[in-house]
Amino acid sequence: MTQTPTAMAQRMPTATTSRSPRNRVPYAALCETFVQIEATTKRLEITDILTKFFQRVISLSPSNLTQCIYLCINRIGPEYEGRELHVGDSILMKAVVEATGRNLQALKADVVEHGDLGTVAEQSRGKQRTLATPQPLTVPQVFDTLKTISEITGTSSQKRKIDLIRKMLVACRENEAKYIIRSLAGTLRIGLAEQTVLQSLARAFVLNDSETRKMSKDKLENELASATAIVKQVYTELPTYDQIVPALLEHGVHHLPEHCKLTPGIPLKPMLAHPTKSLTEVLDRFENMTFSCEYKYDGERAQIHRLEDGSVMIFSRNSENLSVKYPDIIARVPAISKPDVTSFVLDCEAVAWDREKKCILPFQVLSTRKKKDVTAEEVKIQVCVFVFDLLYFNGKPVTGEPLKTRRQLLEENFIEIEGGFHFSKSMESSNVEEIQTFLNEAIVGNCEGLMVKTLEKEASYEPSKRSRNWLKVKKDYLSGLGDSLDLVVIGGWYGRGKRTGTYGAYLLACYDEDREEYQSICKMGTGFDDESLAGHYKFLSEHTIEAPKNYYNISDNPNVRPDVWFDAVQVWEVKCADLSISPVHRAAMGLVAEDKGISLRFPRFIRIRDDKGPSDATSAAQVAEMYQSQNINPVHGNKSRDDDF
Ligand code: ATP
Numbered sequence: 352m353t354q355t356p357t358a359m360a361q362r363m364p365t366a367t368t369s370r371s372p373r374n375r376v377p378y379a380a381l382c383e384t385f386v387q388i389e390a391t392t393k394r395l396e397i398t399d400i401l402t403k404f405f406q407r408v409i410s411l412s413p414s415n416l417t418q419c420i421y422l423c424i425n426r427i428g429p430e431y432e433g434r435e436l437h438v439g440d441s442i443l444m445k446a447v448v449e450a451t452g453r454n455l456q457a458l459k460a461d462v463v464e465h466g467d468l469g470t471v472a473e474q475s476r477g478k479q480r481t482l483a484t485p486q487p488l489t490v491p492q493v494f495d496t497l498k499t500i501s502e503i504t505g506t507s508s509q510k511r512k513i514d515l516i517r518k519m520l521v522a523c524r525e526n527e528a529k530y531i532i533r534s535l536a537g538t539l540r541i542g543l544a545e546q547t548v549l550q551s552l553a554r555a556f557v558l559n560d561s562e563t564r565k566m567s568k569d570k571l572e573n574e575l576a577s578a579t580a581i582v583k584q585v586y587t588e589l590p591t592y593d594q595i596v597p598a599l600l601e602h603g604v605h606h607l608p609e610h611c612k613l614t615p616g617i618p619l620k621p622m623l624a625h626p627t628k629s630l631t632e633v634l635d636r637f638e639n640m641t642f643s644c645e646y647k648y649d650g651e652r653a654q655i656h657r658l659e660d661g662s663v664m665i666f667s668r669n670s671e672n673l674s675v676k677y678p679d680i681i682a683r684v685p686a687i688s689k690p691d692v693t694s695f696v697l698d699c700e701a702v703a704w705d706r707e708k709k710c711i712l713p714f715q716v717l718s719t720r721k722k723k724d725v726t727a728e729e730v731k732i733q734v735c736v737f738v739f740d741l742l743y744f745n746g747k748p749v750t751g752e753p754l755k756t757r758r759q760l761l762e763e764n765f766i767e768i769e770g771g772f773h774f775s776k777s778m779e780s781s782n783v784e785e786i787q788t789f790l791n792e793a794i795v796g797n798c799e800g801l802m803v804k805t806l807e808k809e810a811s812y813e814p815s816k817r818s819r820n821w822l823k824v825k826k827d828y829l830s831g832l833g834d835s836l837d838l839v840v841i842g843g844w845y846g847r848g849k850r851t852g853t854y855g856a857y858l859l860a861c862y863d864e865d866r867e868e869y870q871s872i873c874k875m876g877t878g879f880d881d882e883s884l885a886g887h888y889k890f891l892s893e894h895t896i897e898a899p900k901n902y903y904n905i906s907d908n909p910n911v912r913p914d915v916w917f918d919a920v921q922v923w924e925v926k927c928a929d930l931s932i933s934p935v936h937r938a939a940m941g942l943v944a945e946d947k948g949i950s951l952r953f954p955r956f957i958r959i960r961d962d963k964g965p966s967d968a969t970s971a972a973q974v975a976e977m978y979q980s981q982n983i984n985p986v987h988g989n990k991s992r993d994d995d996f
Pocket residue numbers: 621623624645646647648649650651652668700739775802823
C-alpha cells in the first residue's frame with residue numbers, strides 16, 4: 352500500500368532534533384518515498400514526491416542529502432569512480448537464506464515466479480526470527496554498508512559480503528529488504544530517472560527558501576524552471592554530487608555555477624551527434640550557417656585531462672578511467688602542448704595506427720589491444736590520437752565558446768606529433784560535390800564517415816547531449832543500411848551442429864529509459880565466426896540467471912523464449928537490413944504501434960561495445976525514430992511480420 356506523505360514525515364527526524372549529530376534520515380523514510388514513486392508512472396507526481404522528501408532532508412539532515420541522492424540513483428559515488436553495485440544473485444540469495452532461515456530451493460522457485468529477488472526478500476522477512484530487535488536502519492548506515500560491500504575483494508570476499516547483507520536484512524522493517532536487495536543487485540527499478548532527481552533537487556532548494564514562498568505562482572514557476580536548468584547544466588559539466596550538493600547547501604542554486612565548474616580530473620559525458628541519411632539532409636539543416644566537416648575516426652573516444660599539477664588522465668565516453676589502458680598516450684601528452692599551457696581537457700578519438708605505413712588501421716585492430724596492466728614498453732597495438740575539441744583551457748572551461756574559437760585555441764596552443772597526435776582532418780564547404788569527395792577520402796582512409804558541426808552559431812559544446820549541431824554521416828547510411836544499433840544480449844539458444852557447445856543464437860534488447868526496462872528486439876544468429884561464438888559462450892555462461900528479470904519485457908511467444916537467460920551486462924553493435932513492426936517483440940512498444948513492438952530484419956553481429964554500459968544501449972525512442980525515418984515503402988514497413996523472430 353502507498354504510504355501517505357504524513358506517514359513519511361513521521362519517520363523523519365523532527366526539527367527539534369536537527370542539530371543533533373545523530374540526526375540521520377531513517378532508511379524507512381527513503382523506502383517509503385520509493386514506494387510512492389513506484390506506485391505512479393506520472394513524472395510530475397514522481398518529481399513532487401521526491402522534491403518533498405529532499406525538502407525535509409535539507410531542513411532536517413542536510414549532511415545526509417548526498418547519500419540520499421546516491422541511494423535514489425543507486426550509486427555509491429560519482430560514476431567516474433567506477434564503483435559498481437552489482438552483487439550476483441547467488442550471494443544475495445544466500446544472504447536472504449541466512450537472514451530468514453528459508454530453504455534455498457523454495458526461495459529460488461519464488462524468484463522464478465516473481466522475477467524479482469527484492470520482492471521475494473521482502474515477503475520472506477515475515478518468516479525470520481530474531482533474538483533482539485535491531486535498531487532501525489538509517490540512510491548513512493545503509494549507504495556506508497553498500498559502499499563497503501562494493502569494495503570487498505580477495506579471499507573470503509563472498510562470506511564477508513553475505514555477512515554484511517545478512518546483518519542489514521535482519522534489521523529491515525516493512526519494505527526495506529526489497530530496496531536493499533534491489534540496490535545490491537544494481538537495479539532499483541522504481542521508475543526514477545536521474546534527470547528527475549536533478550529536477551527535484553533544484554526544486555527542493557527553491558521551495559525551502561523563505562524568499563520564494565512570497566512569490567506569485569507564475570514567478571515561482573519561472574524560478575523553479577530556471578533553478579532546474581542551472582542544476583542540470585552544472586551537473587553536465589561537473590557530474591559529481593560530492594561537490595554539487597555541498598555547494599548547493601552553502602551557496603544556493605543561483606551561485607552554484609560560480610562554485611561548480613568543469614574541472615580537469617572529473618570526466619564529463621561527451622556531446623553526441625544525430626545520424627543523417629544524406630548530405631542533402633546535412634545541407635538543409637545547416638542552411639545559412641557556417642559549418643565544418645571532419646573525418647569521423649573509427650576508434651575509441653578519449654577525453655584527455657591535464658591537471659594544473661601536470662598529472663594526466665584519460666576517460667572513455669562512459670567516464671571510465673582509461674589511463675591504465677593507454678600509458679603510451681599519457682607519456683606523449685607533455686609534448687602535445689606549448690610551454691605556457693597549464694591545464695586542459697581535450698575531446699579526441701584514439702585510433703589504431705600502422706607506424707610503418709603511417710596510416711589508420713580499422714577499429715577491429717584497436718579492439719585487440721590489452722585493456723589492463725599495460726606498460727608503455729609492451730604496447731603492441733600503436734595508437735594515434737586525433738583531437739577534435741577543446742573543453743577546458745588554462746584554468747577555464749571553454750565549452751560555452753563557439754567551435755570556431757575552441758578550434759582556434761587548439762591550433763594555436765597544441766602541437767601535432769607525427770603518428771601520435773593530430774588535429775582531426777576538416778574542411779569548410781557548403782558544396783555538396785566537395786563534401787562528397789571529402790567523405791570518399793575519409794572512407795578510403797579507414798574512417799567511418801564524416802562529422803558535420805556548426806562553427807559559429809549554436810556552436811557551443813553541449814556535454815551529454817545528442818545535439819542537432821553535430822551530425823554524423825556514415826558510409827553505411829549512404830548505402831541504405833542505416834545506423835547500427837547497440838543492443839543488450841539477454842538470452843541465448845544452445846547451438847546445434849557446428850555450433851554445439853556454444854550458444855547458436857541470441858535474444859537482444861534495446862533499453863527503454865522511461866520504463867527502465869529492456870525490451871526484446873530480435874533473435875540473432877548471424878555475423879559470428881567460431882572464435883567469437885566461443886568467446887561469447889565463455890563470457891555469457893558466467894552471467895546466466897535463473898529466470899528473466901522483471902524488467903525484461905518479452906512476450907510469452909515460445910519463439911522468443913531462449914534456452915538460457917543472461918543478466919544485462921554486455922552491449923553488442925548490430926546491423927540489420929531494416930526495422931519492421933513485430934507482433935512478438937516489444938521494442939518501442941506503444942511508440943509506433945499501440946500494442947506492437949519493432950524488430951530488426953536480418954540482424955547481424957558487428958562487435959562488442961565495451962565502451963557502453965547496458966543502459967547506454969540504443970533507446971526505445973531511438974528505435975522508434977529509426978523505424979520512422981527509414982526510407983521504405985510504408986505498406987511494407989507497417990506490416991506485421993510473423994517471421995521476424
Ligand atoms: P552515439 O555516440 O551516437 O550513441 P556511437 O558511440 O556508436 O553512437 P557513433 O555513431 O559512431 O557513436 O558517432 C559518434 C562517435 O564518433 C563519437 O563518440 C566519437 O567517438 C567518434 N568520432 C570520431 N571522429 C569524430 C569527430 N571528428 N568528432 C566527433 N566525434 C568523432
